[in-house]
Amino acid sequence: EVQLVESGGGLVQPGRSLRLSCAASGFTFHDYGMHWVRQAPGKGLEWVSGISWNSGSIFYADSVKGRFTISRDNAKNSLYLQMDSLRAEDTAFYSCAKGAGPAVFYLADLPRSYYFDSWGQGTLVTVSS
Amino acid sequence: SSELTQDPAVSVALGQTVRITCQGDNLRNYYASWYQQKPGQAPLLVIYNKNNRPSGIPDRFSGSSSGNTASLTITGAQAEDEADYYCKSRDSSGNHLVFGGGTKLTVL
Numbered sequence: 001e002v003q004l005v006e007s008g009g010g011l012v013q014p015g016r017s018l019r020l021s022c023a024a025s026g027f028t029f030h031d032y033g034m035h036w037v038r039q040a041p042g043k044g045l046e047w048v049s050g051i052s053w054n055s056g057s058i059f060y061a062d063s064v065k066g067r068f069t070i071s072r073d074n075a076k077n078s079l080y081l082q083m084d085s086l087r088a089e090d091t092a093f094y095s096c097a098k099g100a101g102p103a104v105f106y107l108a109d110l111p112r113s114y115y116f117d118s119w120g121q122g123t124l125v126t127v128s129s
Numbered sequence: 130s131s132e133l134t135q136d137p138a139v140s141v142a143l144g145q146t147v148r149i150t151c152q153g154d155n156l157r158n159y160y161a162s163w164y165q166q167k168p169g170q171a172p173l174l175v176i177y178n179k180n181n182r183p184s185g186i187p188d189r190f191s192g193s194s195s196g197n198t199a200s201l202t203i204t205g206a207q208a209e210d211e212a213d214y215y216c217k218s219r220d221s222s223g224n225h226l227v228f229g230g231g232t233k234l235t236v237l
Contacts, residue, residue: 044213044215045228047217100177105226113159114219114226115162115178115217117174119172119173
């Protein structure tokens with residue numbers, strides 16, 4: 001069974017930093033692209049960032065580019081999100097999601113397709129003074 | 130604003146059929162996937178690759194696509210289908226993923 005468990009959330013002041021972790025189990029972690037998705041309380045889903053299986057391709061939403069850094073450690077079956085220069089509008093539940101293939105946005109056998117087949121429960125990040 | 134547009138809320142009588150739509154020009158080039166989210170729970174993939182269901186998803190859930198519109202249909206809606214539903218695809222640049230704003234489904 002695929003399990004994704006996020007940690008590292010909490011209350012942080014504007015302008016400060018926070019590092020989120022996602023511990024993966026139940027699948028061959030290094031074979032899949034991974035993503036971070038956030039959801040502000042009572043709001044919709046927002047894709048934040050994605051990383052390919054070997055960290056060779058990394059992409060960010062415009063809202064976090066230059067402030068957030070995604071990374072992974074395949075030896076530790078872990079995904080990370082370093083969040084710097086945090087703003088009040090970054091307040092949200094942050095979840096990691098497993099991609100359906102090794103790339104970030106497409107499946108090798110069906111390039112028009114990409115989806116998340118597993119999600120974690122999320123960790124809450126609150127940015128407030 | 131999202132490149133994928135969904136109706137904010139839809140209702141359906143118990144046992145009836147409901148269609149939830151997702152519109153966006155990028156859907157002409159990329160498939161949509163659909164996610165169900167119940168309060169306090171993580172999203173759950175219900176449809177991918179136009180009309181494929183993951184294991185464990187009831188066959189009352191189906192998907193389709195035409196032009197710039199992707200659709201999720203629930204045939205014979207059940208009380209447990211009451212949830213928020215989100216579509217997702219690649220954006221027009223191809224370098225981002227984007228979600229629709231979500232549709233809150235109420236089963237009457």
